[in-house]
Amino acid sequence: MREIAEALALSHQRVHQIVDAVRRAGPSCSFCxxxxxxxxxxxxxPNVFICDGCAARASGGATGECSFCGKTTAVFAGPEARICDSCAVIAREVSAAASPR
Structure with a gap:
């Protein structure tokens, strides 16, 4: 982390504060x-998350590598991740199974 601090012209302590704040924030949707x-x-x-809302809207468009399964196919792309139709279906099934009845 010292190298990062030096490259960014920040103190080592400040880099630790930034990293700790991100860790405490918890996971967030990689799409929205x-x-x-x-x-x-x-x-x-694997290092990505998709929320119920984005999974419901996910529909393949451009070709790319899915951030969930790694296959190259039509994907729904967000700023930090991509998801293929197959993985979006699984995410919606998880949502349905987790929803209170």
């Missing part, structure tokens, strides 16, 4: 940025 307290649920992928 909403935090876990602002959505019904978040489905976790």
């Amino acid at each position: 940025g909403k935090g876990k307290d602002d959505v019904t649920w978040l489905v976790t992928g």
